[in-house]
Amino acid sequence: MKKEKAILIMDSKTIARSLIRIAHEILERNRGAKHLAIIGIKTRGAYLAERIANIIESIEKVKLPVGLMDINLYRDDVQSKKEQPVIQKTEISFDVVEKTIILVDDVLFTGRTIRAALDQIVDFGRPRSIQLAVLIDRGHRELPIRADYVGKSIPTSSDELVKVKIKEVDGEDNVSVIQDQKRKKRIKTGKQ
Amino acid sequence: MKLKSKDLLGLQGMSKQEIDLILDTAVSFKEILERPIRKVPTLRGLTVVNLFYEASTRTRISFELAEKRLSADLVNFSANTSSVQKGETLKDTVRNIEAMKIDMVVVRHSASGAPHFIANCVDSSVINAGDGAHEHPTQALLDLLTLREKYKSLKGLRVVIVGDILHSRVARSNIWGLSTMGAEVAVCGPPTLMPYEMEKMGVEVFFDLDKALEGRDVVMGLRIQLERQKGGLLPSLREYTNLFGITKDRLKRLNKNFTIMHPGPINRGIEITPEVADGPYSVILGQVTNGVAVRMAILYLLSGGEKKVE
Numbered sequence: 001m002k003k004e005k006a007i008l009i010m011d012s013k014t015i016a017r018s019l020i021r022i023a024h025e026i027l028e029r030n031r032g033a034k035h036l037a038i039i040g041i042k043t044r045g046a047y048l049a050e051r052i053a054n055i056i057e058s059i060e061k062v063k064l065p066v067g068l069m070d071i072n073l074y075r076d077d078v079q080s081k082k083e084q085p086v087i088q089k090t091e092i093s094f095d096v097v098e099k100t101i102i103l104v105d106d107v108l109f110t111g112r113t114i115r116a117a118l119d120q121i122v123d124f125g126r127p128r129s130i131q132l133a134v135l136i137d138r139g140h141r142e143l144p145i146r147a148d149y150v151g152k153s154i155p156t157s158s159d160e161l162v163k164v165k166i167k168e169v170d171g172e173d174n175v176s177v178i179q180d181q182k183r184k185k186r187i188k189t190g191k192q
Numbered sequence: 193m194k195l196k197s198k199d200l201l202g203l204q205g206m207s208k209q210e211i212d213l214i215l216d217t218a219v220s221f222k223e224i225l226e227r228p229i230r231k232v233p234t235l236r237g238l239t240v241v242n243l244f245y246e247a248s249t250r251t252r253i254s255f256e257l258a259e260k261r262l263s264a265d266l267v268n269f270s271a272n273t274s275s276v277q278k279g280e281t282l283k284d285t286v287r288n289i290e291a292m293k294i295d296m297v298v299v300r301h302s303a304s305g306a307p308h309f310i311a312n313c314v315d316s317s318v319i320n321a322g323d324g325a326h327e328h329p330t331q332a333l334l335d336l337l338t339l340r341e342k343y344k345s346l347k348g349l350r351v352v353i354v355g356d357i358l359h360s361r362v363a364r365s366n367i368w369g370l371s372t373m374g375a376e377v378a379v380c381g382p383p384t385l386m387p388y389e390m391e392k393m394g395v396e397v398f399f400d401l402d403k404a405l406e407g408r409d410v411v412m413g414l415r416i417q418l419e420r421q422k423g424g425l426l427p428s429l430r431e432y433t434n435l436f437g438i439t440k441d442r443l444k445r446l447n448k449n450f451t452i453m454h455p456g457p458i459n460r461g462i463e464i465t466p467e468v469a470d471g472p473y474s475v476i477l478g479q480v481t482n483g484v485a486v487r488m489a490i491l492y493l494l495s496g497g498e499k500k501v502e
Contacts, residue, residue, distance in 0.1 A: 073232040087220040
């Protein structure tokens with residue numbers, strides 16, 4: 001058994017409520033669903049993006065275009081990682097030009113994933129604007145990036161791990177914070 | 193999951209997991225070729241040298257495009273316009289190039305084993321782009337990808353490779369790759385172009401094309417290597433075409449939903465009729481497209497940072 005303590009932060013009900021609120025906020029801020037398109041960052045952000053699109057469809061009766069994106073090829077650390085991340089397919093079947101893109105991810109942490117995603121979207125064309133929606137904002141940003149829509153902000157210390165589980169991938173919906181002893185040790189010895 | 197070696201020298205001994213990893217990665221890379229900007233910044237700052245000691249169109253352009261699509265810097269080298277003409281050895285050439293700070297070498301050479309030799313001389317990753325009559329792993333991988341796209345699984349697929357088996361590196365790499373993936377492989381060609389004890393590679397050997405085609409799913413035609421035919425191994429090209437040419441008539445012996453492949457360049461009307469090469473069941477141009485994706489996947493997977501420990 002690994003020595004780790006998990007504290008439950010969100011269950012399936014609170015996740016569902018947050019996503020409904022985010023969907024409403026998106027519509028409120030953009031005055032409806034015109035020109036909107038959603039892009040989810042793989043793996044879990046992609047499923048959250050689908051869910052937000054479905055909620056918006058039930059409110060506004062419009063089906064927004066949804067794209068899925070793997071950002072690993074745009075990472076700033078591909079050549080320094082021990083093992084190459086597995087590349088999944090990017091599927092953006094609509095034209096991003098002049099769209100308002102809602103970028104969706106599960107956890108906002110250092111901001112590096114989002115930076116990679118922004119670069120990748122711009123390579124597909126020039127959107128009117130890009131807004132960011134995340135389920136969890138855990139702080140510790142290393143880049144000047146902030147979210148426009150946040151499910152829940154949780155203060156964490158850098159030796160903690162935020163674990164988001166999504167039904168489609170993990171069989172259940174919940175978010176927990178885990179005290180990771182191994183990670184704590186790594187940070188102490190200066191190895192990331 | 194990662195590749196075991198820093199180099200890609202051949203498919204002999206490569207595990208199914210490793211081949212699957214390369215093919216899965218290639219599928220994702222294929223999408224990049226359809227984007228408005230067909231380029232990702234992944235290998236920025238990486239330098240690749242394309243060392244071609246033998247002529248090539250497809251493989252060289254395919255590697256060059258794969259490198260460019262991943263934003264690597266590349267240098268092309270061809271033997272006939274270099275100091276190789278002044279007698280510089282392969283080892284010296286490679287070590288000098290490496291001294292200019294490079295990360296990967298793509299090699300094509302007429303001597304079997306040349307890439308393996310280079311891999312021992314340098315720290316850079318070495319990718320075999322065809323060595324003599326030994327291996328051409330990236331060609332076999334793109335063939336595997338093409339077949340996997342059509343048939344989903346390669347297990348139990350009945351493949352026959354037809355032609356000059358003796359001189360063919362494509363045949364060897366494909367036999368190893370296809371067998372690892374669970375396909376059933378046969379070879380067919382004139383006895384003079386069939387290596388001794390070919391059965392030991394685990395393939396069925398035929399000298400009669402009509403028998404070899406019976407109940408097969410895939411026919412892989414090989415090029416008659418005209419430049420290597422000076423030793424009188426073939427009485428005449430016309431006889432070869434009569435006995436081993438892949439013609440439309442012969443295709444009726446194949447299973448339904450069959451596939452015709454050829455690694456190129458094609459000698460039209462010699463090993464394959466134009467009618468067959470351009471037919472609806474031919475995936476020859478699809479093979480070429482997949483070539484870029486497969487080579488991107490290999491460059492990406494071999495570029496991992498672990499080896500660069502000071």
